[in-house]
Amino acid sequence: MEHNGAEIVVKCLQEEKVKHVFGYPGGAVLYIYDEIFKQKEFQHILVRHEQAAVHAADAYARSSENVGVCLVTSGPGVTNAVTGIATAYMDSIPMVIISGQVPTHAIGLDAFQECDTVGITRPCVKHNFLVKDVKDLALTIKKAFYIASSGRPGPVLVDIPKDITREKCKFQYPKKINLRSYCPTVVGHSGQIRKAAQLILSAQRPMVYTGGGVILSNASEIVKKLVKFLNFPCTNTLMGLGSFPATDPQFLGMPGMHGTYECNLAMQNCDVLIAIGARFDDRVIGNPKDFAQHARKIIHIDIDPSSISKRVKVDMPIVGDVRNVVSELLIQIESLVSNGNNVNQNKLEDWWIQINNWREKNCLFYKKSESVIKPQYVVEKLYEITRGDAFITSDVGQHQMWAAQYYKFNEPRKWINSGGLGTMGVGLPYAMGAKLSNPASDVACVTGEASIQMCIQELSTCHQYKLPIKVVNLNNRYLGMVRQWQEIEYESRYSESYMESLPDFVSLAESYGHVGFKIESPSDVEPVLKEAFAMKDKLVFMDFITDQEENVWPMVQTGKGLSDMLLGSEDL
Helix, strand or coil, rough: CEEEEHHHHHHHHCCCCCCCCEEECCCCCCCCCCHHHCCCCCCECCCCCCHHHHHHHHHHCCCCCEEEEEEEECCHHHHHHHHHHHHHCCCCCCEEEEECCCHHHHHCCCCCCCCHCCCCCCCCEEEEEECCCHHHHHHHHHHHHHHHCCCCCCCEEEEEEEEHHHCCECCCCCCCCCCCCCCCCCCHHHHHHHHHHHHHHHHHEEEEEHHHHHHHHHCCCHHHHHHHHHHHCEEEEEHCCCCCCCCCCEEECCCCCCCCCCHHHHHHHHCCEEEECCCCCCCCCCCHHHCCCCCCEEEECCCHHHHHHCCCCCCEEECCCCHHHHHHHHHHHHHHHHHCCCCCHHHHHHHHHHHHHCCCCCCCCCCCCCECCHHHHHHHHHHHCCCCCEEEEEEECCHHHHHHHCCCCCCCCCCEECCCCCCCCCCCCCHHHHHHHHHCCEEEEEEEECCHHHHHHHHHHHHHHHCCCCCEECCCCCHHHHHHHHHHHHHCCCCEEECCCCCCCCHHHHHHCEEEECCCCEEEEEEEEHHHHHHCCCEEEEEEEEECCCCCCCCCCCCCCCCCECHHHHHH
């Protein structure tokens, strides 16, 4: 029996056990949508903008161990999706994007809704395909899922001309796939791991630095065992929050531009740095020259060899899957310890004394108020009321940093934000994806009045699919992070950073069929949050009117080193 290309696309998704597809129909993909209409094995989620489809699929993957899937039409459908694709690419999120294309005979002739999808997306995908023969369709989709989810994950796009979805052939979906030109290294070099174990046990001022790779490889438990066994201090990057419990006394907080005082100084002054699934990006280590001037040995574990020594020269590279490498590393360390090769406990105790002295700065202190709502206070209360168990999505800006600083993530995949690209507008569609992949869990979107308006039309999607998300809008009437930089770097010249003509968010939420609250007094913060989370079947939009002048501290300015931190306005 032969099937047309559209049927093959649907059957491939069913073979991959896909449960949700996020998308928006258009002419080039109507045959595929016709086949979606005929089946019930997966649910299609109709978004209101293609960018939101990709963001939602992205969060669906981040908050689970599944590959996110989205479907868009040709031309503007694809170009609207590019921001979401680039967002996922920067954070290494496994995703398959299926895009429609004009018929093969019309490609290159400036046909209606034609664009060079392969060319446009090439810089921001792990790989992409243009299918020119219906017989190649099933194999190509299998390749897409394999490439997206293996090695260093990432988005893979499959561009399908409309005539390919109409043509027919026999359907056979491969159970396994082997790509000769794509063989990611998953097992680390045993000799390098043995040397790393010896170096770790010789450390006097050690530091464990973990990133998003720990979460993507599902290595949080083994990393926790390693850190606890060694009694070393540990930090998680913005993308790695939750890979080691934030409430554990060995956790020093987040590193980098808005990291804690104790963490940044420990990063700068350690003698052995164990980097696991992290990439030494500019927001983490500050100025590379300043970072390199401190003598230390660096062990770097990552599945992507191109990430090693890319920004910071390392002494001991280990390429491989983080979970495999750390498991072997722990075995090697335990073997050395059993043979009498122990950590220098006296030196380690001295190191912890120094770290605890730095902790006394209490760098996350802020002045509470009874007259104006402090955004940090809202996040603290959000953590208390959800008991740290909620999935927290965020947009990008001050509210993102406050959520990262004050919500204590003890588990991986609970914190969902745009780390690498820094994309505003992701928060609400992220919450949609997280809720659909975790329907029994609370999901809160921490956002700002500027970011939320970039994809606010998705409140309509939430109503259609009954997604009871809680929106925490920290409304300071400014592009908050822009305003903060303008205050510090541009002598308070607030060029185009004030948000005028804001909507009545309560009425807007209600017009979409949801519940809205406006909160202006600190005394109302906790009661409203409790009431909102008690509404298990309602989306609740909470508009918190917050202090306009509050800044995110600590802060490392661009071009400065980690030890050159601003701890508050008094340092300006």
